Amino acid sequence: MARRPKLAVWKFTSCDGCQLSLLDLEDELLEVAGQVKIAHFPEATRRSLQGPYDLSLVEGSITTEAEKARILEVRGASRRLVTIGACATTGGIQALRNFADVSAFAEVVYARPETISTLADSTPISDHVPVDFELRGCPINKRQLLEVICAFLARRPPVVPTYSVCVECKRRGAVCVAVMGTPCLGPITQAGCGAICPAYTRGCYGCFGLDESPNVASLARHWRGSGVPADQVVRMLQTFNAGAAPLREESERHGRD
Amino acid sequence: MQLSALVEEGPAAFVVQREALAALPAVLRARGYLVVGPVVREGAVVLEELRSLEDLPRGWADDQAPGAYRLRRREDGALFGFAVGPQSPKCWFHPADALVFRARRSRAGTEIAPNVEAPPKLALFGARACDLAAIAVQDRVLREGPAVDSIYDSRRRDCFVVAVNCTEPARTCFCVSTGTGPCATAGFDLALTELIDEVGHRFIVTVGSPAGRRILAELHARPAGTSDVESAHAAHARAASEMKRAIDPVEARGLLARNAESPVWEEIADRCLACGNCTMVCPTCFCTTVDDVADLTGDHAERWRRWDSCFTFQFSHLNSGVVRAGTSAQYRHWLTHKLSGWNEQFGQSGCVGCGRCITWCPVGIDLTEELVRIREREDRPARPEIHA
Numbered sequence: 001m002a003r004r005p006k007l008a009v010w011k012f013t014s015c016d017g018c019q020l021s022l023l024d025l026e027d028e029l030l031e032v033a034g035q036v037k038i039a040h041f042p043e044a045t046r047r048s049l050q051g052p053y054d055l056s057l058v059e060g061s062i063t064t065e066a067e068k069a070r071i072l073e074v075r076g077a078s079r080r081l082v083t084i085g086a087c088a089t090t091g092g093i094q095a096l097r098n099f100a101d102v103s104a105f106a107e108v109v110y111a112r113p114e115t116i117s118t119l120a121d122s123t124p125i126s127d128h129v130p131v132d133f134e135l136r137g138c139p140i141n142k143r144q145l146l147e148v149i150c151a152f153l154a155r156r157p158p159v160v161p162t163y164s165v166c167v168e169c170k171r172r173g174a175v176c177v178a179v180m181g182t183p184c185l186g187p188i189t190q191a192g193c194g195a196i197c198p199a200y201t202r203g204c205y206g207c208f209g210l211d212e213s214p215n216v217a218s219l220a221r222h223w224r225g226s227g228v229p230a231d232q233v234v235r236m237l238q239t240f241n242a243g244a245a246p247l248r249e250e251s252e253r254h255g256r257d
Numbered sequence: 258m259q260l261s262a263l264v265e266e267g268p269a270a271f272v273v274q275r276e277a278l279a280a281l282p283a284v285l286r287a288r289g290y291l292v293v294g295p296v297v298r299e300g301a302v303v304l305e306e307l308r309s310l311e312d313l314p315r316g317w318a319d320d321q322a323p324g325a326y327r328l329r330r331r332e333d334g335a336l337f338g339f340a341v342g343p344q345s346p347k348c349w350f351h352p353a354d355a356l357v358f359r360a361r362r363s364r365a366g367t368e369i370a371p372n373v374e375a376p377p378k379l380a381l382f383g384a385r386a387c388d389l390a391a392i393a394v395q396d397r398v399l400r401e402g403p404a405v406d407s408i409y410d411s412r413r414r415d416c417f418v419v420a421v422n423c424t425e426p427a428r429t430c431f432c433v434s435t436g437t438g439p440c441a442t443a444g445f446d447l448a449l450t451e452l453i454d455e456v457g458h459r460f461i462v463t464v465g466s467p468a469g470r471r472i473l474a475e476l477h478a479r480p481a482g483t484s485d486v487e488s489a490h491a492a493h494a495r496a497a498s499e500m501k502r503a504i505d506p507v508e509a510r511g512l513l514a515r516n517a518e519s520p521v522w523e524e525i526a527d528r529c530l531a532c533g534n535c536t537m538v539c540p541t542c543f544c545t546t547v548d549d550v551a552d553l554t555g556d557h558a559e560r561w562r563r564w565d566s567c568f569t570f571q572f573s574h575l576n577s578g579v580v581r582a583g584t585s586a587q588y589r590h591w592l593t594h595k596l597s598g599w600n601e602q603f604g605q606s607g608c609v610g611c612g613r614c615i616t617w618c619p620v621g622i623d624l625t626e627e628l629v630r631i632r633e634r635e636d637r638p639a640r641p642e643i644h645a
Contacts, residue, residue, distance in 0.1 A: 028553065035553045150553055159548050163533060163569040166619075170537035171353035171564055175299035175343060178619040179326050187532035187619045201299055212570045213531045213584055222324070222528075222620045 005054035005153065008040035010074050012060030012067050013094060013122060017139040018085035019043050019059045024142050032146075035153060051077030055152050057145075058131075061087040061094060061122045061243075068119075068128060075129035080152055083125045084145065086138035090209055091243030093138070095122040098243060099252075122243065133158065138207040138240040141192050161191050162212040165204050169195035177203055183223050183236055188214040209241040216250040230257040270481035270489070273449075275336070275458035277477040279310045281419070284475045285380040290417055293349055294382030295342065300328055302342035304349065307382050314339060321427035321612070324621025333453050337383060340427035341611050345540030346381055346388050347395060350412045357408075357547070357560040376408075380417040384445070386438030387430075387611040389420055391540030393444055397603050398543055408562065417468060420445035424492040426500050429612030431625055434503035437609045439496040441465075447473060450489040461489040502615075502625045506596065506606045509628055512635070513597040517589065521631045526585035528620050533566035535614035535622075536591060541607045546571065567591050592624060 009019050023044060025032060032038075039049035056078035062068055075081055086092045097105060098121040106113040125131055135148050144160055151158035161167070165186035169176065177198050178184040184203035186195065190211040197204050210216070220233050228236075237251035282292045294307035297314045307313070318331040319339040331338050356372040384392075392413075399406040400413060423430075423439035432438030441448045446469030449460040461481055464470045481489075536542040546565035551558040565572055568587045573580035581587050599607035608624075615623045 031553045146553070147550070150551060150555075153553065154551070154555060159550065161569070161571065163566070163571070164530070166532040166534045167537065167564070167566060167569065170343075170534065173303065173344065173348065173353075175301040175303065176326075176534065176617055176619065177299075179324055179343075179617055180300055181325070181327075184619070187530040187534070211532075215526075215528075215530045215584065218528045218530060218620055 004035065004037040006039040006049065006052075007036040007149075008051070008053040008056045008074075008078065009038075009043070010040070010056060010058045010060075011042070012058065012071065012088065012125070013063040014060030014085065014087045014092065016043060016059070018088075018137070019057065021084075021140050021142040021145050022057070025146055028146055032149065036149070053078050054080065055149070056081045058083045058088050058125050059085055061091045061124060062128055063094060063097075063119050063122045064117060065119065071125060071128050080132045081125075081129065082133045082135060082148060082152070083131050084135045084137075084140050086136065086207065086209060086240040087122075088125045089134045089136055090241040091122040091124050093240050093242075095243030096238060097122055098248070099238065124243065135160065136190050136192055136208040141194070144192055163191055164211045165189045165191050165193070165195050165198070165208070167191055168193075169198045172199060174199040175201075177201055181226075183226075183228055183232075185219075185236065188216055188219055205239055206236075206247075207240050210244050210246060214246055216246045217253075220250050220254060224254070230254045269463065270486050271462040271464075271473060271478040272481045272485055273460045273462050273473075273476050273478045275460070278336075278449075278460055280476055281472070282307055282309055282382065284472060285382075285417060288472075289378050290380035291377035292380045292382050295337075295339070297328065301326060302328070302339050304342075304344045304346070310336065313337070313383070318425065319427060321429045321616045322621070323429065323615050323623045324618055326616050334458065335451060335453055337421045337449075337451050338425055340423065340425065340430055341385055341387065341613060343538050343613065343617050345538070345611070345613070346384060346392055347540050347543075349379055349381070350392070350416075351395060351399065351406075351409050351543060352412075353564045355408050355562045357562050360558040360560070362556045362558075376412045378415050379412060380419065382419045383421045384418055384441075385421060385423055385611075386441040387432045387435075387609040388540060389418065389441050389444035390432075390435075390437035390609040391611070392418075394541040394603070394605065394607060394609065395543055397605065398541075402603075417472070418445040418447075418465075420448040420465075422448060422450045422489075422493055422496075424451060424496050426496050427612060427616070428501065429615040429623075430500050430610065431502040431504060431612060432610035433497045433500045435506055435606065435608055435610035439500070440493045445469070450492060452485070452488050452492065454488065456485075456488075459485070461485055502612065502623075504596070504608070504610070504625050504628055506608065508632075509596040510600050510606070511597075512628065512632055513593040516631050516635055517593070519631050519634055521627060521634055522585040522589045524630075525588050525622060525627060526583065528622055529584050529588050530619060531568045531584045531587055532619060533568040534617050534619060536566040536568060537564065538613040538617045539595075540609060540611060540613065541595075542566075544572070567594075592627070596624075596628075 148158045168191045182203040185206035186204035189206045190208040192208045233254045292307045295302045313336045358371045361368045399409040420441035445465040448463045548561045570579045595607040
């Protein structure tokens with residue numbers, strides 16, 4: 001049998017939800033373990049094998065000096081590096097700090113803020129090292145994760161569409177909540193979740209980040225024209241992927257109103 | 258058999274009372290049909306299995322506008338007092354996701370098993386004239402061309418169609434201008450016009466096929482009198498006169514062919530989200546992509562065919578990259594193909610005037626208005642031409 005490729009899973013600033021998607025692959029997990037050698041995955045095992053690693057899955061954003069140094073080491077030890085989730089791809093929900101004074105937050109939250117060593121902003125992995133593929137979602141979709149692992153094993157491009165949630169939404173026969181009057185980020189958000197929220201008559205929260213051609217300004221203008229107040233538009237745009245430049249810029253524009 | 262011959266065999270129109278129509282879904286089901294018709298789900302009229310007439314959106318009307326749709330109650334208990342919703346018969350004949358084949362790899366080689374699952378025999382209940390026109394357009398593309406689409410053909414082949422003539426169009430409708438409504442003229446087995454007046458709640462029925470005649474024979478139908486037929490005609494005429502939107506399909510064909518460089522495309526792109534909703538709800542858009550999926554070992558694979566949209570990058574991704582990488586190019590391609598290129602390709606326009614792309618555009622882009630703007634800008638060029 002050919003040498004099993006070594007898989008590593010790394011955590012930076014994140015909630016661990018994305019890497020747990022790997023463990024959520026209950027029916028396929030043994031098969032995954034049969035196809036790859038799980039070399040480093042602290043959520044699953046204390047055993048950690050030396051690099052280099054054939055495929056590294058990186059979760060989380062960079063928010064400390066130590067992480068800035070560690071991501072360079074991970075990149076250096078990885079043949080392929082795939083980021084998983086909104087934190088690793090756009091900075092995550094914690095990128096809301098980028099809009100504010102992080103030391104003021106620390107003073108409110110921590111009893112001894114002087115013990116907190118953190119950067120002023122939360123940034124995606126791709127700001128620090130080259131990334132081979134970014135898998136979106138907050139959290140990622142475990143089916144898409146499996147597809148990415150399969151694709152990297154087979155050395156083919158992963159089938160991960162970059163078009164809007166609307167395509168998935170219409171395919172599954174859900175009624176468009178945007179046209180029914182609910183602000184929805186689906187038209188500018190990348191597919192991948194299966195349009196879960198619209199299928200339950202909720203607007204899309206944009207967990208999967210911006211799609212391939214996001215017209216954020218038009219959607220926000222349409223909301224404002226439909227009577228959505230500026231502060232609500234800002235809240236819609238500043239969530240899991242607030243660090244993505246088009247969302248940041250558009251939210252700041254409405255934040256001034 | 259020609260419609261005229263059928264009419265000669267008996268009365269041109271029949272009357273079926275509201276109570277007597279209740280038998281129709283069961284009559285169709287007894288003949289092996291899966292009856293699909295309008296039902297209310299998530300605040301909209303969608304097309305799903307219809308178990309009885311009770312499932313119909315009785316007493317519902319709709320308000321439609323660019324980027325807006327709301328249901329509202331009506332007092333008359335009409336069964337078909339609404340216009341088309343977001344779904345069209347294409348959802349059933351040309352499914353969004355269809356398994357093409359399964360493949361298995363072993364030492365002996367690769368074994369491919371085509372999906373031979375028999376599709377349901379469909380009866381469309383309550384299809385509108387624009388829907389029938391759209392079915393005819395898709396038939397031309399997917400059944401009557403040199404390559405027959407087997408998935409579409411297998412679902413379409415034995416279907417039964419109960420059309421309902423529109424008596425209350427939505428504000429987004431423009432089928433009069435495209436010559437495709439509000440009254441069904443072909444492509445149905447039975448066509449109903451709902452009448453609610455002092456005479457009672459009843460349906461004027463015309464027969465479109467021998468199969469329709471056989472089904473009608475199982476209902477309590479009597480020949481329609483002159484006054485009933487006149488009332489139905491008056492209802493159709495009223496619906497036609499209420500339609501405020503229009504396009505000129507003949508003019509649009511040349512207009513769009515001439516205006517690939519119109520500044521209006523960029524203005525549309527300023528609003529267009531490139532989300533693809535217009536193509537998903539369009540009853541004639543037929544484009545698909547193919548996804549191959551394999552398990553971790555690579556020994557088991559499936560090929561799925563899925564709806565695609567010309568508003569996605571993958572749609573025009575060729576060896577050298579994405580051909581239509583900007584929203585203005587994508588929208589221009591969609592509208593120009595639909596209203597202009599379609600004629601050269603398939604001998605007819607691709608637009609049936611249903612207005613779905615107007616209502617279900619999240620930002621309410623209205624092709625009827627955009628055509629006017631393209632024409633106006635053509636008449637008044639932004640910059641004078643420079644002659645050498």
